[in-house]
Amino acid sequence: MSRNVRELLASKGPVTFLSLCKSYLSSTLYRHTLDARENVSIHSAVEIDRTTSLGTSGTITLKRGCQLRRNVVISPSGGDVTVGEDSLLNISVTLLGQGSVTIGADVLVGPQTTIVAANHTFEDPEATISSQEITREGIEIEDDVWIGANCTVLDGVTIGEGAVVAAGSVVTDSVPPYTVVGGTPASELKRRGPEATR
Numbered sequence: 001m002s003r004n005v006r007e008l009l010a011s012k013g014p015v016t017f018l019s020l021c022k023s024y025l026s027s028t029l030y031r032h033t034l035d036a037r038e039n040v041s042i043h044s045a046v047e048i049d050r051t052t053s054l055g056t057s058g059t060i061t062l063k064r065g066c067q068l069r070r071n072v073v074i075s076p077s078g079g080d081v082t083v084g085e086d087s088l089l090n091i092s093v094t095l096l097g098q099g100s101v102t103i104g105a106d107v108l109v110g111p112q113t114t115i116v117a118a119n120h121t122f123e124d125p126e127a128t129i130s131s132q133e134i135t136r137e138g139i140e141i142e143d144d145v146w147i148g149a150n151c152t153v154l155d156g157v158t159i160g161e162g163a164v165v166a167a168g169s170v171v172t173d174s175v176p177p178y179t180v181v182g183g184t185p186a187s188e189l190k191r192r193g194p195e196a197t198r
Contacts, residue, residue, distance in 0.1 A: 034054060039056060039057075039060060040054055040060045040062075041060070041062070042062045043062060043066075045064045045065050046062045046063075046064070046067070047066075047067040047068070048062070048067075049068060049069055049071075049072070051070045051071050051072075052068045052070075052071070052072045052073075053071075053072070053073045053074070055073075055074060055077065057075075057076060057078050058076025058078045058079045058080060058081065058097060059080045060076055060081050060082075061080070061081070061082040061083070063082070063083060063084050063085045063087075063105075064085045064086070065085050065086040065087075066083045066085065066087045066089075067087075067088045068089050069088070069089065069090050069091045069093075070091045071091060071092045072091075072092070072093050072094075072095075073092075073093075073094045074097070075094075075095070075096050076097040076098070076100075076101075077096060077098040077118070078098055079098045079100040079101070079117060079118075079136065079138070080097065081095055081097040081100070082101070083103045084103050084104040084105040084106070085105040085106070086105055087104070087105060087106060087109070088107070088109065089109050090108075090109060090110050090113075092112050093110075093111070093112070093113050094114045095115045095117075096114070096115070096118065097117045098134070099117035099137050099138040099155055100136075100139075101115055101141075102139070103141045104140075104141060104142045104143035104144070104145065105144070106143055106144045107141055107145045107146075107147070108146045109147045110147055110148045110149035110150070110167060112149055112150045113149065113150065113152070113153070114153070115152075115153040116153070116154055116155060117136065117138050117139045119134065119135045119137075119154065119156075120132060120134055120135075121133045121134070121135060135155060136155070137155050137156035138155070139153055139154075139155060139156070139157050140158045141153070141158075142159060142160050142161040142163075143161050144162045145159050145161070145164070146164045147165040148165055148166050148168070148169070149168070150168045151167065151168065151169045151171065152169075152170045152171065153171045154170070154172050157171050157173065158174040159174070159175045160176045160179065161177045162177050162178040162192065163176070163177060163181070164180040164181070165181055165186060166180065166182030166186075166189065170183075170186060172185040172186070173186070176188075178193040179191055179192070180192055
């Protein structure tokens with residue numbers, strides 16, 4: 001038994017030590033299962049909670065240092081989903097990527113946020129909504145963006161670099177760089193950073 005393992009056992013006690021071992025082994029096995037899937041590319045420095053659900057249709061790319069917390073759902077549904085370096089998808093974030101979702105580097109996505117890269121049309125009242133066309137424009141979230149808790153980002157939106165989306169917002173239109181938006185639908189509240197003086 002190595003010195004570090006003996007020290008951990010002595011400091012934590014046998015029950016806590018066994019619990020830590022079980023958690024580590026479970027996470028390691030889960031990670032190896034994900035790595036074996038053909039549609040998933042996960043950098044070795046990604047932190048992914050074992051309650052995360054990754055869809056099988058479409059592609060998922062998780063870049064270096066990104067973190068996926070408890071109960072994150074990524075369902076590309078035939079599209080492509082990319083999460084950039086050092087980005088965080090917090091607890092219970094849902095990404096539905098039929099039209100593809102690209103999240104840049106250093107992005108923070110708050111708990112319970114839903115990002116949906118598809119939309120149902122409903123123009124024909126004679127046809128059921130489920131039988132009408134689905135549009136798939138895609139969503140791009142550029143680098144250094146903060147999306148607060150309980151937000152919804154809808155198809156066709158680009159959120160510019162350095163932008164902030166206030167908690168509880170519904171983003172239906174693109175957000176310029178370094179802009180703070182909030183509300184339902186989200187509208188500009190103020191500018192930040194180098195764009196604030198323009």
